[in-house]
Amino acid sequence: MSRKARARVPVDLDGVRADRVVAVLFDLTRSEARRAVDEGRVRCGEQSVAPSQRLGAGDVVDAELLDAEPALVPTEVAFEVVYEDEALLVVNKPPGIVVHPGAGTGAGTLVAGLVHRYPELAELADDRWGLVHRLDRDTSGVLIVARTAPVLRSLQDALRARRIARTYVALVAGVPSTARGTIDAPLGRDPQHPTRVALVAGGRPARTHYRRLAAWADAALLEVALETGRTHQIRVHLASIGYPVIGDRTYGGRRRTHRADPGRQWLHALRIGFTHPIDGHPVIVEAAPPADLRSSLDMLGPPASGEAPGWQHGE
Numbered sequence: 001m002s003r004k005a006r007a008r009v010p011v012d013l014d015g016v017r018a019d020r021v022v023a024v025l026f027d028l029t030r031s032e033a034r035r036a037v038d039e040g041r042v043r044c045g046e047q048s049v050a051p052s053q054r055l056g057a058g059d060v061v062d063a064e065l066l067d068a069e070p071a072l073v074p075t076e077v078a079f080e081v082v083y084e085d086e087a088l089l090v091v092n093k094p095p096g097i098v099v100h101p102g103a104g105t106g107a108g109t110l111v112a113g114l115v116h117r118y119p120e121l122a123e124l125a126d127d128r129w130g131l132v133h134r135l136d137r138d139t140s141g142v143l144i145v146a147r148t149a150p151v152l153r154s155l156q157d158a159l160r161a162r163r164i165a166r167t168y169v170a171l172v173a174g175v176p177s178t179a180r181g182t183i184d185a186p187l188g189r190d191p192q193h194p195t196r197v198a199l200v201a202g203g204r205p206a207r208t209h210y211r212r213l214a215a216w217a218d219a220a221l222l223e224v225a226l227e228t229g230r231t232h233q234i235r236v237h238l239a240s241i242g243y244p245v246i247g248d249r250t251y252g253g254r255r256r257t258h259r260a261d262p263g264r265q266w267l268h269a270l271r272i273g274f275t276h277p278i279d280g281h282p283v284i285v286e287a288a289p290p291a292d293l294r295s296s297l298d299m300l301g302p303p304a305s306g307e308a309p310g311w312q313h314g315e
Helices: 018-025 030-038 110-117 119-130 149-160 233-240 291-298
Strands: 002-008 042-044 060-066 080-084 088-093 140-146 165-173 180-184 187-189 197-199 207-215 219-226 267-275 282-286
Touching: 018 030, 018 042, 018 060, 030 060, 030 119, 080 282, 088 110, 110 119, 119 140, 119 149, 140 149, 149 267, 165 233, 165 291, 180 233, 187 233, 197 233, 207 233, 219 233
Parallel strands: 140 267
Antiparallel strands: 002 060, 042 060, 080 088, 088 140, 165 219, 165 267, 180 207, 187 197, 207 219, 267 282
16 A cells, blocks of 8 residues: 655755655655656656756655565575675576565565575665665566675666666567667556556656567567666566466466466566676576476477577577
8 A cells, every 4th residue: 555745845955856855755664665666657747857966945846655564584595506605696596486575465475585594684674685786576587686784885886887688588579670679768657557557758768678589470579678777667568568468467468368377477587687796797697488488489480480499498
């Protein structure tokens, strides 16, 4: 649940970053304020604010505030660690697991499992328990977790500077006419459906690159690279050009059912690459899609063009 709140920026906060202003105005922790801004729940006038945007005295700030999150309950949660050292982890998140606690989700989240397995992450509670980025509940795949605050800051800076390469695979309904493409369209909260994201004039810049790996009569397997990482970016962008992710119940439109529907959105964070924040060596980690996605791909049979990637056959 959420509630609406409005406040005016006082003189003593003139020229201060938006995320810090939001924390003071609405009595939020730093991480809560940053999350509200990142998720597009804070507006000044008709525009969503950016975290580093400077607000002026007298500006009216509107915010959608979430109910207080339940206390974290460390619990055993199934997930695979695909890379680990003293500075960071890369985990392979299974589908159906919420990444972090929220309204009604205190236990059973990925964070609950991380803190259960790595108790020192509890010290990073004010910094999202070391999460560098997130995945939707029904999206599987690789995710970076910092184990110390300095490493988290370094990786967050790298993410903002677009120095972390994130590659996904998505099975879409229909076949894009071009083998490669870029979708460059700003995203923001859907004014008609506040829980959804939409293409919004004046929204936050968002760019998605895709490459067709294989195609069937009614579907295509795409490799998708994020240049930015907005909420629901891949799902909204692909749907906007007429090729929604198969199984996407939110943005699938009239194409919500498909013979290869795995019962969730066919979207997987396949690979992530970055420079290690401590010693500077390159880190590239990949995790194959889970069995439900590979099984649904098998249902399509041999592709009419292109070929299934090696991970589909366990290579």
